[in-house]
Amino acid sequence: MNEAQHPLRKPLWQRINKLFLFLVVIPTLVSSLYFGLIASDVYVSQSKFVIYNPQTPSPSTGLGGLLQGVGLGNNSSYAANAVHDYLLSRDALQDLANKLHYRDMVSRHAIDPFNRFGGWVWFDTTFEQLYRYYTRMVGDDVDATTNISTLTVDAYTASDAQRVNQELLTLAQKLVNQMNARANQDSVHFYRLQVRAAEGKVQKAAEALAKYRNKSKVFSPAPQANLQEQLVSNLQDQQLAAQIQLGQLEINAPKNPRIPLIKKGIADLRQQIANQSARVTGNHESLASKSVEYERFDLAQSFAQRELAAAISSLEQARIQAQKQQLFIETIVQPNLPDEALAPKRFRNVLATLMVGLLLWGVFSVIFAGIREHHDR
DSSP states (O other): OOGGGOGGGSOHHHHSOHHHIIIIIHHHHHHHHIIIIIOOOBEEEEEEEEEEOTTSOOOSSOHHHHHHHHHOSHHHHHHHHHHHHHHTSHHHHHHHHHHHOHHHHTOOTTSOTTTSTTTTTOOOOOHHHHHHHHHHHEEEEEOTTTOEEEEEEEESSHHHHHHHHHHHHHHHHHHHHHHHHHHHHHHHHHHHHHHHHHHHHHHHHHHHHHHHHHHHTOSOHHHHHHHHHHHHHHHHHHHHHHHHHHHHHHHHOTTOTHHHHHHHHHHHHHHHHHHHHHHHSSSTTSHHHHHHHHHHHHHHHHHHHHHHHHHHHHHHHHHHHHHHTOOEEEEEEOOOOOSSOOBOOHHHHHHHHHHHHHHHHHHHHHHHHHHHHHHHO
8 A cells, every 4th residue: 555545644635524524514614603603693572461351250269360350351352363463464564664663673784694684685675575574573472361462572682672572562552542442433433323313303393392482472381371270260259259249239239339330340350351261272372272283392302302311321321331341451571671682592503503414424324335335245
């Protein structure tokens, strides 16, 4: 064996197993370079919130039962899922883009090119691509048992992670308020229209009654008729007294000069009684004839007022019911300001690359050894 054929005399790159080099050494070096020097730190801010209805009865025992009573309920579950869908929607991303300039936040040159939005060449920076990027950075998990939502935000600075998390909580609160306003509007809108219609009927009935009073020159026939009846009764009493006096004079002093005067007074009283009685009954100008039309207008006004009272009562009941269905969002854990990066796991990722490389090297080494053995035969 000459020196050129001696293993120790071969160059180092020839003595190293090429399969080991390409499957283990190079990937581990690249992984060490990337995770050690290039990969950007990822900070995670987490918050927890619950959407609940205070009217929902809660179980009497157990912390889990208490949380379940606070969080569960058809309205609460519906609202929690609605908020979950909204926080992971394009609308929420658009709000973040407008208020926090989220696109610039995730496109900074300080972020490594493998993680920042737009990557190396910035050729694919559409809103749809930004939305796909956003769904990888933000997560909202709703616990089906307690209805507690856990909002997690990844960012490349601690302050950005906290700011995005806080803004998303603000947007969730805004959405719950909009849902409450819409539910309140939908539930009372119908009854509010009924109240307005009843108010219009009351106003029309009052105007019709006032117009009739001015036309007929009567305020209220019934009380006025009672006054007329009392006046007729008084006149009749005076007539009766005058007749008694006249009878006594005709018996005791037939030539008394007062007799003609008393007779004239009795005739006048009869005429007054006839006139006053005619004002109550007897012709189309009497109170009795006017009372029929008056009662019709008065009844219409009374019915309109009762209808208005019923509509107002229904409106108040609808408002009370809507208030009972109001939803509230309570932040259980405020968005934290992370003091260290939770990702990437640098050593673990390098070690994982090494282990996978060794596993592949071992598998392929066995395969290639079997192939060589097969050819040697």
